[in-house]
Amino acid sequence: MINKAFFEIVLVLLASSTVCSQELKVFLCQQRRVNQESLKLLNKLQTSSIQQCLPHRKNFLLPQKSVNPHQYQKGQVLAILHEMLQQIFNLFRAVVSLDGWEESHTEKFLVELHQQLEYLEALMKLQAKQKSDTLGSENIRLQVKMYFQRIRDYLESQDYSSCAWTIVQVEINRCLFLVFRLTRKLSEQGMET
Amino acid sequence: MGFSRQEYWSGLPLPPRGDLPNPGIEPGSPTLADFSDEPCTLKMRFRNFQSILSWELKNHSVVPTHYTLWYTVMSKPEDMKVVKDCINITRSFCDLTHVWVNTTDMYVSRVVGFREKAELVNCMGSFFLESDRPLDPPEFEIVSFTNHISVNVKFQSIDPRILSEEELQFYLAFIEEHAGNSVKRYQPQITGNITENFNYVIDKLIPNTNYCVSVYFEPKDPRKINRSPLKCTLFQPRRESESSESATMGGIITLFLITAVFISTVMILKRIGYICLRNDFPKVLNFRRLSVWVFPELPPLEKVATVEVIHINRKKKVWNYNYDDESDAENEAAPCVNSGGYTKHGLTGRLCPASTTSASLEDCSDPNAEEPYLPEPKGDAETPMAPGPGPWQSEGTSGGYQTRGTLRQDPTSEEDSDSTERSEGRIVFNVNLNSVCVRALEDDKDSEVTLMSPSRPEETVVLEDLNETESSLSVASEERTQLPFTDPSMECLRPQDAPSDQSDTSESDVDMGDGYIVRQVNLKKFN
Numbered sequence: 067m068i069n070k071a072f073f074e075i076v077l078v079l080l081a082s083s084t085v086c087s088q089e090l091k092v093f094l095c096q097q098r099r100v101n102q103e104s105l106k107l108l109n110k111l112q113t114s115s116i117q118q119c120l121p122h123r124k125n126f127l128l129p130q131k132s133v134n135p136h137q138y139q140k141g142q143v144l145a146i147l148h149e150m151l152q153q154i155f156n157l158f159r160a161v162v163s164l165d166g167w168e169e170s171h172t173e174k175f176l177v178e179l180h181q182q183l184e185y186l187e188a189l190m191k192l193q194a195k196q197k198s199d200t201l202g203s204e205n206i207r208l209q210v211k212m213y214f215q216r217i218r219d220y221l222e223s224q225d226y227s228s229c230a231w232t233i234v235q236v237e238i239n240r241c242l243f244l245v246f247r248l249t250r251k252l253s254e255q256g257m258e259t
Numbered sequence: 260m261g262f263s264r265q266e267y268w269s270g271l272p273l274p275p276r277g278d279l280p281n282p283g284i285e286p287g288s289p290t291l292a293d294f295s296d297e298p299c300t301l302k303m304r305f306r307n308f309q310s311i312l313s314w315e316l317k318n319h320s321v322v323p324t325h326y327t328l329w330y331t332v333m334s335k336p337e338d339m340k341v342v343k344d345c346i347n348i349t350r351s352f353c354d355l356t357h358v359w360v361n362t363t364d365m366y367v368s369r370v371v372g373f374r375e376k377a378e379l380v381n382c383m384g385s386f387f388l389e390s391d392r393p394l395d396p397p398e399f400e401i402v403s404f405t406n407h408i409s410v411n412v413k414f415q416s417i418d419p420r421i422l423s424e425e426e427l428q429f430y431l432a433f434i435e436e437h438a439g440n441s442v443k444r445y446q447p448q449i450t451g452n453i454t455e456n457f458n459y460v461i462d463k464l465i466p467n468t469n470y471c472v473s474v475y476f477e478p479k480d481p482r483k484i485n486r487s488p489l490k491c492t493l494f495q496p497r498r499e500s501e502s503s504e505s506a507t508m509g510g511i512i513t514l515f516l517i518t519a520v521f522i523s524t525v526m527i528l529k530r531i532g533y534i535c536l537r538n539d540f541p542k543v544l545n546f547r548r549l550s551v552w553v554f555p556e557l558p559p560l561e562k563v564a565t566v567e568v569i570h571i572n573r574k575k576k577v578w579n580y581n582y583d584d585e586s587d588a589e590n591e592a593a594p595c596v597n598s599g600g601y602t603k604h605g606l607t608g609r610l611c612p613a614s615t616t617s618a619s620l621e622d623c624s625d626p627n628a629e630e631p632y633l634p635e636p637k638g639d640a641e642t643p644m645a646p647g648p649g650p651w652q653s654e655g656t657s658g659g660y661q662t663r664g665t666l667r668q669d670p671t672s673e674e675d676s677d678s679t680e681r682s683e684g685r686i687v688f689n690v691n692l693n694s695v696c697v698r699a700l701e702d703d704k705d706s707e708v709t710l711m712s713p714s715r716p717e718e719t720v721v722l723e724d725l726n727e728t729e730s731s732l733s734v735a736s737e738e739r740t741q742l743p744f745t746d747p748s749m750e751c752l753r754p755q756d757a758p759s760d761q762s763d764t765s766e767s768d769v770d771m772g773d774g775y776i777v778r779q780v781n782l783k784k785f786n
Contacts (some may be wrong), residue, residue, distance in 0.1 A: 125336060
């Protein structure tokens with residue numbers, strides 16, 4: 067005899083998977099918006115400023131190989147994403163208050179980033195209920211933290227000059243597109259699981 | 260840097276205006292704004308999934324003959340590298356498909372124009388490939404069918420370094436435009452190999468309208484959409500097909516409903532057992548195949564024995580619990596009554612009218628039989644006969660009263676009944692097994708046929724029972740505490756004939772010999 071609760075269980079599983087996939091889609095869409103806002107910010111940079119800032123370039127050693135989405139499980143990927151976005155948010159908010167950037171666009175960017183972090187935290191709560199596989203993510207979180215610390219140290223060493231901020235902005239843009247790749251992989255994986 | 264996000268939104272201090280110029284943004288331009296101090300403009304094109312950087316001089320007065328392209332990345336402090344394929348080229352474009360492969364990097368390019376080894380122009384431009392790739396739209400064809408439009412998109416071979424499959428999936432979008440200024444956009448999911456053609460079906464169309472379809476790749480920067488030219492077709496399905504389609508749909512729906520109703524009716528009938536009732540017996544009950552020879556003779560079910568019934572007619576009074584008078588009457592009437600107050604009744608086979616009912620009785624020689632019984636001894640001595648008084652239920656049933664009633668009627672019935680079966684030597688009449696012990700003639704004297712009957716409060720019959728103990732007596736004792744039982748082994752219960760003044764309960768060793776049914780009455784004293 068099929069258990070009477072079997073159908074309810076199946077319905078709950080289907081609903082939860084639908085909800086999860088919906089949340090991932092929303093997350094992905096929001097990430098696209100974040101990246102678009104970042105690009106808008108970047109588009110304000112001028113060629114001359116870039117040309118001027120070429121000597122100030124620095125290799126921040128973005129852990130690109132570590133951010134390869136193929137080698138992580140869903141929980142770890144969520145942890146990496148959370149760390150990166152949180153760091154970007156902190157960085158922008160701290161620097162924006164110092165520099166005379168145009169507020170509206172930066173605020174827009176920060177608003178989108180904040181929304182993305184909210185979605186991410188909701189996803190992490192969902193993921194925490196299912197399983198806890200964040201043990202291996204501590205290492206990569208540390209790498210991300212060190213990467214952003216290098217960026218902050220560089221800004222400090224350059225006295226938050228505009229060139230330094232340009233360089234950093236380019237770097238953040240690059241980082242965000244890596245995040246977008248991770249998010250896309252996550253949404254594809256999430257729909258499969 | 261330990262601020263929380265909530266703190267940030269509580270109040271944002273107004274930052275001092277820096278000295279950074281804020282140039283205007285020109286939409287549709289390359290990544291960076293086009294400045295007047297640059298002698299040329301650099302553009303990035305993506306055609307056939309190839310990245311081509313082209314440049315154009317603003318001032319056409321000075322035209323260099325050769326160009327050399329340099330580039331570097333912003334993420335690393337590297338020197339400018341020269342593109343090997345674009346050294347001293349005369350054309351004003353360069354294919355960077357295989358050079359600028361890292362799409363997340365920002366490339367800074369530098370075009371140096373020479374004329375006879377004299378550097379004339381020096382242009383720089385930076386490009387972020389992830390956003391700066393307005394992909395050329397693929398080629399497609401649309402075909403109009405009866406109820407839908409099929410869009411066939413042809414993909415050329417792509418270099419996966421430029422555009423991977425998953426990236427392409429997020430870049431594809433359609434446009435559907437009505438003739439009446441309404442636009443619908445579809446985003447198909449490309450699952451197969453990107454090199455194959457992709458077919459997309461647009462349905463839910465309004466007939467007799469002109470539909471225009473455009474295909475494009477949507478990059479991350481929505482300003483950079485490069486739309487393909489529209490291809491229009493007139494969607495004009497046939498009228499007959501519509502009507503025939505609706506008719507077929509109606510027919511299919513009707514058929515489906517009829518089938519559903521029929522199936523539900525059949526299921527209901529089957530459920531209630533009106534049709535297809537299962538009629539399969541267990542195999543052991545299937546006697547068709549069983550031949551009669553299996554049972555040549557009937558198995559002995561019962562042990563039939565002949566008994567003698569002796570009728571003793573006695574006048575009986577109404578059982579009104581007035582025990583004082585009855586004892587004398589009983590003692591007087593019963594010929595077999597002992598001095599001790601026991602009443603013995605013997606049943607002879609020749610005798611007669613027993614209980615009132617359906618038994619066919621002979622005339623009793625002794626019309627005063629008090630309680631005629633015809634025992635039906637069972638062959639199995641151990642079987643309790645509690646369900647014995649089945650056929651006598653109506654007459655001599657449980658209560659002693661009722662038995663009395665029968666007894667009173669006995670004389671009348673005896674007189675009336677003339678049927679004699681004496682010739683057969685067999686009498687059939689009903690005996691209240693509640694009140695009798697039976698003993699088969701053939702059996703040993705020691706063996707007994709015990710009757711077990713549900714205990715009645717007033718029926719406490721102590722009988723000579725040698726071996727068996729019955730629980731019914733104990734039950735009766737519970738009910739009637741005033742009735743001590745001398746021998747718990749006595750089981751037969753009968754209506755209490757004993758008067759109340761009799762206090763003794765003693766067994767009587769009544770054994771009248773052959774063929775007599777012994778009944779011992781436990782006379783009690785009731786006060």
